[in-house]
Amino acid sequence: MNTFPLTVTINGSEIVRDVEPRLLLSDFLRHELGLTGTHVGCEHGVCGACTVLVNGRSIRSCLMLAAQTHGQTVQTVESLGTPDNLHPLQQAFWESHGLQCGFCTPGFLMTLIPFLEETPSPTEAEIREAISGNLCRCTGYQHIVEAVQRAASRD
Amino acid sequence: MKPAPFDYLVPETLTAVLAALTQHGDEAKLLAGGQSLIPAMNFRLARPGVLVDINRLEGELAYIKATANGGLRLGALTRHYQVERSPLVAQHDPLLQQMMPHIAHPQIRNRGTLGGSLAHADPAAELPVWAIARQATLTIQSERGSRQVAASDFFTGLFATDLAADEMVTEVAVEPLPPRSGTGFVEMARRHGDYALAGVAAIVTLAADGRCAAARLVCLNVGEVPQVAERAAATVVGQRPTADLFAAAADIAAREEIDPTDDIHASAAYKRHLVRVLTQRALVQAFEAVKN
Numbered sequence: 001m002n003t004f005p006l007t008v009t010i011n012g013s014e015i016v017r018d019v020e021p022r023l024l025l026s027d028f029l030r031h032e033l034g035l036t037g038t039h040v041g042c043e044h045g046v047c048g049a050c051t052v053l054v055n056g057r058s059i060r061s062c063l064m065l066a067a068q069t070h071g072q073t074v075q076t077v078e079s080l081g082t083p084d085n086l087h088p089l090q091q092a093f094w095e096s097h098g099l100q101c102g103f104c105t106p107g108f109l110m111t112l113i114p115f116l117e118e119t120p121s122p123t124e125a126e127i128r129e130a131i132s133g134n135l136c137r138c139t140g141y142q143h144i145v146e147a148v149q150r151a152a153s154r155d
Numbered sequence: 156m157k158p159a160p161f162d163y164l165v166p167e168t169l170t171a172v173l174a175a176l177t178q179h180g181d182e183a184k185l186l187a188g189g190q191s192l193i194p195a196m197n198f199r200l201a202r203p204g205v206l207v208d209i210n211r212l213e214g215e216l217a218y219i220k221a222t223a224n225g226g227l228r229l230g231a232l233t234r235h236y237q238v239e240r241s242p243l244v245a246q247h248d249p250l251l252q253q254m255m256p257h258i259a260h261p262q263i264r265n266r267g268t269l270g271g272s273l274a275h276a277d278p279a280a281e282l283p284v285w286a287i288a289r290q291a292t293l294t295i296q297s298e299r300g301s302r303q304v305a306a307s308d309f310f311t312g313l314f315a316t317d318l319a320a321d322e323m324v325t326e327v328a329v330e331p332l333p334p335r336s337g338t339g340f341v342e343m344a345r346r347h348g349d350y351a352l353a354g355v356a357a358i359v360t361l362a363a364d365g366r367c368a369a370a371r372l373v374c375l376n377v378g379e380v381p382q383v384a385e386r387a388a389a390t391v392v393g394q395r396p397t398a399d400l401f402a403a404a405a406d407i408a409a410r411e412e413i414d415p416t417d418d419i420h421a422s423a424a425y426k427r428h429l430v431r432v433l434t435q436r437a438l439v440q441a442f443e444a445v446k447n
Contacts, residue, residue: 004163021163021206024197043157044194048262057236057265063193064266065186067163068210111262132348133260 004067010035011079019066026050028066029076037077037106041135048134051107052076058111060133077106080113089113089151098147100138108134112148121152158196165208169216169296172209172323177298179205180320186210187232187271190263209323216270216325219243225331227251231270231324239264248329249444250288250338250356254281257340260348270324273309276316279350279376281342283310286327287381288356288373294326301325310380333369335361337447339440341433342375345420352421353377353429355384355408357437359391361445367391372404372434377413377426384408387434396442398435405434 003018010033019028026043029035029052041047043062050061053075081087086094089109099105108131115122115130122130127148128141136144166172176183184203186192187210195201209216209232216232219241227247229238238244239255258264258272258281272282273293286293286306293304295318309317318324332338342354354375362368370391372384387408394400408430415426 002160002162020160022158022160022196024157024193027157044197045190045263048260051262058262059265060190060262062197063189063263065163065189065193065208067165068186068189068208070165115261129256129347130261132346133262 004070006067006070008066008069008072008074010074011076021065021067023066024062025052025054025064025066025069025074026061029061029074032066035076035078039103039106041103041107046135047104047107048111049104049107051110051134053110053114056114058114075110075113077109080109088154089116089147092151092154093144093147096143096147096150098139098144099136104134104136104138108136108144112151116148116152122148124149157199158193159199159202161203161206163206163208165211167211169212169325172207172212173296173298173321175205175207176321176323179207183207183320185271185274185323187274188234188267189271190259190267191271191275191277217268221247222328222331226329228326228328229269230326231268231273233269235259235264235267235269235272236261238269247331248289249332250340250358251285253338253340254285254356257281257342257344257348257351257354263348269327273327274316274318274324276310276312276314276380278313278379278381281340281351281354281375284354284356284373284375284381287383288358288371289329291327291329293324294328295322296325297322307383313379332358333360335363335368335445337361337441337444339437339444341436341440343429343433350420351376353415353426353433355430355433355437357434357441359396359438359441359445361442366393366395367442370438372408372437374408374413374430374434377415377430379414382413384412384434387412391438396438401435401438404438405431408434 039049041049045063182204186208216230218230291306339357342351344351358371360369370388374382387404390404415423
């Protein structure tokens with residue numbers, strides 16, 4: 001088995017591992033590092049559940065090899081708040097009932113973190129465009145949009 | 156662990172990438188943004204023996220430059236989000252700017268690349284339609300040298316291009332639009348960002364007397380490659396823009412100049428209907444853009 005010597009910064013910690021080149025970033029995060037907040041839905045880039053940040057930009061971790069993050073910075077949902085101290089966006093999702101089963105939520109959060117940094121006062125249309133690549137089968141999106149508006153109004 | 160095993164190469168320079176392609180030929184596949192290749196590998200529809208990751212060429216091949224005469228040169232590794240937000244693109248290529256938000260979703264546009272989309276040659280993709288509509292010139296390199304190919308000669312069939320196994324696209328260039336030109340692009344997808352069922356791009360140029368001096372119409376996903384509706388466009392040339400004129404042109408495009416097939420998403424007849432409607436809308440957009 002050929003391996004790739006990977007050094008990557010994940011949620012502020014430098015990780016050094018030998019990985020198989022074919023290992024997807026999503027599976028690396030979940031299976032090798034135990035960062036199971038990143039959810040895996042469709043595994044071909046449609047559902048958005050596995051969205052994480054690489055160098056600050058939202059990407060689908062099922063469409064990137066772990067080896068491709070060499071020398072880069074990755075942030076997962078675990079980098080946001082804790083159960084006792086939610087990130088303001090997580091707090092807004094909670095207050096607006098922006099999740100039901102919660103499977104899609106990490107992907108929504110990681111999509112929206114850079115979006116709200118770039119667009120601190122988004123319109124509803126901008127919010128809907130921003131989350132167009134994330135599927136939610138519970139909420140019908142309305143409460144998610146409200147959560148984003150709530151988070152934006154507090155910034 | 157979804158993709159089948161492969162040897163992973165990460166060259167640091169274009170020279171090294173081209174050497175790897177020469178060495179591995181058909182066995183090798185270039186990994187650019189990976190937004191089409193990696194899903195295909197996850198499904199094991201693609202099983203390259205050697206994956207040549209070109210993402211370390213960003214310093215060399217990710218750029219957008221205006222040329223002296225007002226055209227544009229774009230490096231093959233320029234990512235969609237960079238094109239989408241580029242003031243140079245907004246200024247010099249409104250058609251390209253209009254198309255970018257239609258390409259998938261923000262997360263995909265953060266990774267996907269211009270050269271990758273063109274080389275993939277998906278009939279439902281927007282950028283091949285742009286390249287054909289704007290009569291772009293692609294620069295293709297290999298260890299054997301560099302050559303230039305017109306977009307109209309580049310797309311040879313369904314997911315097929317003029318690229319040989321040892322070649323890669325390195326740059327795409329377009330000439331400036333003539334003065335008094337306008338562009339339009341519309342597509343119909345079941346959800347925004349999904350693969351479009353059909354789409355139409357229009358470029359028009361007005362003469363000083365308000366008649367149409369030149370027109371170009373290119374249809375998306377109604378043939379194996381982007382379909383140029385030449386006779387429909389010719390109907391518009393020499394005329395003053397009116398709704399009746401657009402309807403006549405759209406009728407020709409929909410009946411005579413496309414080759415749609417039935418699939419699980421839409422019947423061929425419905426796609427013809429879409430092209431008839433979208434051609435008119437694209438022409439309205441393009442002529443409105445000239446006025447503004």
